[in-house]
Amino acid sequence: MFRPEDAYIGNLVTALSALDAGITTVLDWSHIGNSPEHSDAAIRGMKESGIRGVYAFGTGSAGPERRFPEDIRRLRTEHFSSDDQLQTLALGAGIDREQWELAREVGARISVHVNGTGDLLPMAELLGPDVTCIHCCNLLDEEWQHLADKGAGVSISAPVEMIMGHGIPPIQQTLDFGIPPSLSVDVETTVPSNMFTQMRSIYTLQRMQILARERNGEENLPDLLTAKEVLRFATRNGALHNGLNEITGTITPGKKADLIMLSKDSINVAPVNNIYGAVVMGMDRANISTVMVNGSIKKWNGELLFDQLNTVQNSAMESQRYIYEKTGWSYEFMNAPVD
Numbered sequence: 001m002f003r004p005e006d007a008y009i010g011n012l013v014t015a016l017s018a019l020d021a022g023i024t025t026v027l028d029w030s031h032i033g034n035s036p037e038h039s040d041a042a043i044r045g046m047k048e049s050g051i052r053g054v055y056a057f058g059t060g061s062a063g064p065e066r067r068f069p070e071d072i073r074r075l076r077t078e079h080f081s082s083d084d085q086l087q088t089l090a091l092g093a094g095i096d097r098e099q100w101e102l103a104r105e106v107g108a109r110i111s112v113h114v115n116g117t118g119d120l121l122p123m124a125e126l127l128g129p130d131v132t133c134i135h136c137c138n139l140l141d142e143e144w145q146h147l148a149d150k151g152a153g154v155s156i157s158a159p160v161e162m163i164m165g166h167g168i169p170p171i172q173q174t175l176d177f178g179i180p181p182s183l184s185v186d187v188e189t190t191v192p193s194n195m196f197t198q199m200r201s202i203y204t205l206q207r208m209q210i211l212a213r214e215r216n217g218e219e220n221l222p223d224l225l226t227a228k229e230v231l232r233f234a235t236r237n238g239a240l241h242n243g244l245n246e247i248t249g250t251i252t253p254g255k256k257a258d259l260i261m262l263s264k265d266s267i268n269v270a271p272v273n274n275i276y277g278a279v280v281m282g283m284d285r286a287n288i289s290t291v292m293v294n295g296s297i298k299k300w301n302g303e304l305l306f307d308q309l310n311t312v313q314n315s316a317m318e319s320q321r322y323i324y325e326k327t328g329w330s331y332e333f334m335n336a337p338v339d
Contacts, residue, residue, distance in 0.1 A: 001326045004041035006319045007032045011045030013316040014188060016306055018051060019298045021194040022288040024258040025052040027184070027242055029092045029111060029134075033058055035065030036074065043079050047087055049306075052258060052293055054242050055080070056111045058092030069099050076106045083107075086294060088243070095119050100126050109243050114139070115166050120146060127152045132241045134184060136174075137167030148177040153241030157186035158201035164190075171202045172209055175222060182237040194285045195234040203230045203280060227280035261290035263302075 011028060018026050028046055032038050039057060046053045057075055059068040067074075072091055080089035091103035093112045100123070103110045114120055114133040120143045127150035134155045136147075147154060158169035164187075174181040183198040185191060206225045213221055239249025248258040262283060264272045269282040291299035298305055306312070324330075 001323050002032055002034065002038065003322075004035070004037040006323065007038045008041035008045040009312070009315045009319050011042045012049055013312055014193070015046050015049030015051045015053065016304065016309070016312065017188070017193055019049065019291055019293070020288070020304045021285040022260040022262075022291055022299075023051075023193075023195060024260065024291060024293050025054075025238065025242065025244065025248060027054040027056055027090065027111060029056045029113075030058045031092070032060050033066060033068045033071070034060035034063060036067055036071055037065075039071065039075060040079075043075070043087070050086075050293060050296060050298055052244070052248065052256075053087045054090050054109070054111075054244075055087055056090040056092035056109075059094075069093070069102055072102065072106055072108060076108065080108075090242075095123055097123065097126065100131075104130070118143070124150075129153075130243065132182075134186070135161055135166050136170050137161055139170070139173070144173055144177045144179075148179050152179075153182060153237075154179050155182045155184045155238075155241060156202060157184045157198075158205060159191040159197060160186040162201075169202060169205060171206045171225075172222065175206075175225075180237045180240060181233050182241040183234050184238075196280075196284050199230045199234050199280045202233070203227065227274070227276040230280050231276055257292055257295040259290075259292040260288060263287045263289045 015026060028042065030039065030042050032042055038060060043055050046055060057069070057072050060066055069091060076089055080087065090109040090111050091099060093099040093103060093110050095112060095114065100110050110131045112131065112133055113135060115135045115137055117138045117140060120133070120139065124146040127146055129151040132153035132155055133147065135157065136154050154174050156169050156171060156174070158171070161167065161169045171181060183195060183202065185193050185198065191197060203225055210221050210224055236245070236249040239245045239247070247256050251259070262279060264270065264275070264278060266287055268284070269278045269287065272278045288299065289302055290297065
């Protein structure tokens with residue numbers, strides 16, 4: 001039922017929400033490649049938001065207009081001809097040899113959802129630093145070793161993995177095999193779209209698991225995670241697994257100015273005793289004071305800076321209303337326009 005304009009406004013409103021939450025960079029795992037027009041519209045929405053983005057071209061609903069995955073060649077030429085731009089290209093791939101080879105042909109990273117035991121074994125020799133595997137809750141030790149040996153990335157979406165029954169989020173496996181984990185939201189309509197929720201989820205999960213093993217008498221246990229380590233997962237490691245670690249992810253001379261400023265005098269954390277603990281365990285999106293992407297200020301003094309923000313919200317609600325009416329779903333709740 002989605003039209004290109006629905007894909008456009010969905011990406012725009014979501015990217016703006018991410019900026020408001022202090023997320024300077026997103027990977028859009030775009031499941032809406034129903035047609036080239038849908039893909040173009042999704043890319044336009046992300047670009048107009050001003051966020052740094054990786055567009056992972058994914059498949060859409062089966063139909064005569066779908067051009068997955070071969071349309072990635074056109075997308076490379078028309079939208080991502082240079083890697084020196086705010087948005088870059090990836091392929092939202094399946095566990096499919098031909099798709100991975102196509103991504104590498106056009107110089108795109110590979111992002112893939114992996115959750116079945118043994119699924120990665122046929123692809124082991126194709127793994128590499130340009131591959132990021134999402135979820136990975138049910139992998140064999142052999143698969144984890146392949147990921148580690150080939151330098152592939154792992155992105156954990158802990159709240160979604162628990163809510164949707166994927167399995168226990170594999171934070172300890174990534175640590176045991178020396179893989180730097182990154183964090184992802186995955187389904188914004190299901191869980192809060194911010195990094196604070198993601199950080200606290202894996203911090204509390206890992207400590208719960210290790211302390212339970214200690215109570216059972218196990219010795220020589222892994223270290224408990226620290227807040228400083230978890231903050232690294234949400235910043236530096238995300239950049240690494242999106243191929244952007246030379247551009248962003250740390251405050252380093254020569255990198256782009258992707259910065260956020262957090263309010264530490266807000267009542268929810270003041271007075272601060274340990275800055276890492278305050279950020280990871282105490283703060284939320286209300287503490288995001290300022291957001292800067294590529295040197296451009298996107299949020300200032302707690303206010304998102306985007307012209308016609310109300311128009312965007314109204315357009316999103318119009319899209320929502322259209323989809324409900326088109327599908328015949330109940331639309332009984334009040335949804336008044338934004339003034």
